[in-house]
Amino acid sequence: EPVSQLVDAVSHYQEGAAAVSRIAAVERLSTEPPARQSGVLPGQGAAVAGPASVRFEDVSFRYRPGLPYIHRQVSFEVPGAGMTAFVGPSGAGKSTVFALIERFYEAGGGRVMVDGKDVQEWSLSELRSAIGYVEQDAPVLAGTLRENLVFAAPRATDDEIRDVLARTKLDTLVERLPHGLDTPVGHRGSQLSGGERQRIAIARALLRRPRLLLLDEATSQLDAVNELALRDVVAEVARETTVLVVAHRLSTVTGADRIIVMDTGRVRAVGTHEELVAQDRLYAQLAATQLLTPTR
Ligand code: ATP
Numbered sequence: 472e473p474v475s476q477l478v479d480a481v482s483h484y485q486e487g488a489a490a491v492s493r494i495a496a497v498e499r500l501s502t503e504p505p506a507r508q509s510g511v512l513p514g515q516g517a518a519v520a521g522p523a524s525v526r527f528e529d530v531s532f533r534y535r536p537g538l539p540y541i542h543r544q545v546s547f548e549v550p551g552a553g554m555t556a557f558v559g560p561s562g563a564g565k566s567t568v569f570a571l572i573e574r575f576y577e578a579g580g581g582r583v584m585v586d587g588k589d590v591q592e593w594s595l596s597e598l599r600s601a602i603g604y605v606e607q608d609a610p611v612l613a614g615t616l617r618e619n620l621v622f623a624a625p626r627a628t629d630d631e632i633r634d635v636l637a638r639t640k641l642d643t644l645v646e647r648l649p650h651g652l653d654t655p656v657g658h659r660g661s662q663l664s665g666g667e668r669q670r671i672a673i674a675r676a677l678l679r680r681p682r683l684l685l686l687d688e689a690t691s692q693l694d695a696v697n698e699l700a701l702r703d704v705v706a707e708v709a710r711e712t713t714v715l716v717v718a719h720r721l722s723t724v725t726g727a728d729r730i731i732v733m734d735t736g737r738v739r740a741v742g743t744h745e746e747l748v749a750q751d752r753l754y755a756q757l758a759a760t761q762l763l764t765p766t767r
Pocket of ligand 1: 534560564565566568717
């Protein structure tokens with residue numbers, strides 16, 4: 472029995488040692504691919520304050536050689552601040568716009584510009600710190616609400632947290648919770664509604680004071696109260712931050728400053744809700760099936 476335990480211990484030790492050396496190897500990897508042009512040093516990014524502008528110039532992209540193109544000469548321009556929504560059928564390439572802005576992938580042709588500068592020329596850490604990204608069904612982790620909010624902004628003060636909670640209309644939720652901000656929100660946020668989870672993810676992103684907020688709207692249905700809250704929160708944030716939304720429900724974007732309609736990897740139309748209803752057949756069809764009543 473003791474010999475068998477010793478053999479087991481040695482084998483566990485060897486597995487553990489191999490895992491530790493793999494972790495150490497990963498930790499040594501550089502997380503910062505070099506900027507394409509030499510001479511770009513940290514701190515030398517573009518403007519450091521205010522809402523960021525975004526421009527796609529004839530962008531072509533496919534995820535891997537041999538796969539079909541997801542973007543074919545996509546061009547559009549988003550000036551600083553305001554809300555811009557991307558709509559279109561599933562697979563049109565809307566979320567891929569965000570992946571290219573964040574530089575998760577590199578465009579095969581054309582240029583992706585943030586603040587008039589090719590994202591490939593930004594230092595990755597500066598680019599990412601300018602951007603708040605709220606993914607579809609963003610995770611809420613086991614732990615308290617406060618922990619969920621501040622893990623990406625550990626130095627956030629209580630005043631900043633209160634301000635962001637008010638802006639994301641979560642202050643009433645906090646009042647309702649038995650221990651306020653220090654209430655555990657359950658495994659993966661199971662005690663929260665889908666709309667509350669998405670607003671917590673927005674609040675978390677806002678605590679990092681992004682100049683550009685990318686919001687990939689959750690596909691899950693929201694009840695009317697949460698849908699209205701999300702729409703108001705986005706409109707409020709867009710007053711001083713550039714907000715891009717991949718919209719799965721037209722009802723949340725009818726008030727956008729500009730709507731970009733994508734279809735099979737191309738931009739087919741750009742305009743306001745009213746302009747597009749009048750001018751673009753695909754958008755008019757989406758509006759007819761999704762919107763029961765015209766909204767603002
Ligand atoms: P949805 O409204 O369904 O979210 P979308 O317009 O946002 O769709 P994208 O997510 O940009 O579309 O995807 C465009 C196409 O690229 C889809 O056909 C998708 O399957 C494919 N795709 C997305 N991510 C990858 C990836 N990492 N590797 C290969 N193909 C991908």
